[in-house]
């Protein structure tokens with residue numbers, strides 16, 4: 001009897017997730033009347049605005065990842081090494097972006113950095129891009145910090161640092177040649193999550209008026225029927241590809257094999 | 261003044277004084293062990309030499325130069341850790357090359373040095389392996405090679421063998437000592453294993469609660485312990501309580517019997533003291549000249565191969581004595597009364 005209920009619950013769960021996906025995919029394939037076709041995808045992929053916004057978001061994602069890695073790896077390392085007592089606090093701070101809505105963050109940015117402020121970042125395109133990148137980095141911070149911190153937990157940070165120091169290494173060498181390579185798998189999973197977040201982000205890009213992929217999806221969704229469904233499937237595919245890559249990276253990082 | 265000088269080192273964490281008034285002068289090429297129970301400050305002292313802790317006061321000089329304000333990565337000190345601490349992302353060869361690479365040595369010199377080091381530790385073919393593909397003993401050898409590759413002025417080892425099993429521990433012990441003597445490198449070796457310290461060291465520092473209780477050669481430490489702590493920490497030691505009867509000629513009362521040690525004790529009449537004697541300093545038989553004798557009852561005899569251990573009861577306190585197992589030697593009967601003798605100078609009167 002318990003079995004039946006368990007299977008029933010599982011089936012319900014699957015349906016809950018799968019049905020909308022199936023419906024959306026089915027719809028995205030039905031642009032041509034009476035038969036399935038990839039017409040909607042063809043239209044979307046051929047749209048120059050799609051190409052432009054997608055390229056923009058990919059570049060933004062890569063820059064955000066680079067910034068996030070440079071910010072989070074040394075911070076998490078330093079906290080583990082020198083301020084272990086501060087760890088709960090730092091963790092709390094890194095979780096704040098999950099609680100504070102993106103719209104609040106971006107309004108804060110606009111207020112602080114508008115054209116009549118001391119640092120008028122919104123006054124130029126590059127400045128606004130920079131601001132958006134900071135926003136993305138904030139959104140991704142909880143995921144990036146967690147994965148890097150988890151990675152650091154698997155190595156003996158303090159002793160490895162001392163070993164490297166006694167061999168003459170300075171901080172840059174220690175971070176670049178000892179710490180980063182050993183948490184690379186974690187950094188990459190953080191990076192893929194960041195990528196997925198940035199590609200789909202709407203609020204910040206829209207309010208800062210940047211030509212990102214998220215607002216494009218929204219515009220298309222408001223004006224077309226089949227293409228948004230195709231776009232959603234594409235975005236969904238990208239997210240899942242990122243997840244798959246995380247798994248792959250974890251499987252293929254050579255020197256961590258001993259730990260499993 | 262030696263090559264490595266520690267001058268009245270002190271270290272406190274908050275209010276606790278972990279290392280107190282620690283002075284030591286190590287000659288170039290000397291192998292000195294820090295020996296003591298857990299928490300006595302061995303690691304802390306070592307870490308001050310390496311530069312990972314800053315002394316609260318005192319000076320550390322290497323080759324006459326005060327290094328207290330020199331950063332750890334500028335001290336040119338090799339360090340070997342209990343947990344090996346090899347870089348897991350680098351191969352054995354890359355691990356050994358790390359220090360040379362950091363110092364910017366040319367590539368061909370690094371390669372030659374790595375080969376030389378791997379040959380020295382007896383693992384010439386394992387350069388391409390990752391640390392997780394090595395046994396604990398192999399990892400610790402690689403860690404030693406890595407520490408020695410940049411030719412440091414001083415080598416520090418913090419309980420390098422305590423994570424290994426007994427057999428490898430013993431063989432690596434002599435290997436480390438042989439390498440140390442071949443290179444003539446000044447070495448500080450931290451351990452809580454007295455056998456390790458006694459067998460490897462030129463000199464031993466016995467530490468107790470942050471203080472260097474005694475500094476001396478292994479035989480000095482073993483044969484003439486300076487304090488009650490050193491005596492009880494090193495080797496097996498019989499201890500019996502005694503009462504001073506005449507401090508001038510060293511007469512004490514033990515289990516209802518009288519011993520005359522023939523030397524002044526510096527304690528008041530009636531003072532309670534502890535007498536200590538090594539099992540191998542006792543023998544069965546009547547005392548000869550310069551010896552003292554006591555009568556005791558045999559409780560147990562143990563056959564230990566090369567030696568026989570006899571446990572006797574002296575006024576309620578157990579005493580053990582070791583005798584070499586020669587052919588024809590016969591063990592006394594359990595329950596029989598025997599006379600024990602020891603040279604008067606081997607009977608130590610311990611202070612607390």
Ligand SMILES: Nc1ncnc2c1ncn2[C@@H]1O[C@H](COP(=O)(O)OP(=O)(O)OP(=O)(O)O)[C@@H](O)[C@H]1O
Pocket residue numbers: 273278296297298299300301302303304305452
């Ligand atoms: N960073 C620190 N902060 C506070 N107390 C410390 C610190 N490091 C060591 N101590 C204390 O100093 C004392 C000596 O520690 P130390 O590690 O030097 O001992 P040890 O002789 O190496 O012991 P073991 O044989 O267990 O390694 C201990 O009581 C320890 O709790």
Ligand SMILES: [Mg+2]
Pocket residue numbers: 302303304418
């Ligand atoms: Mg220690």
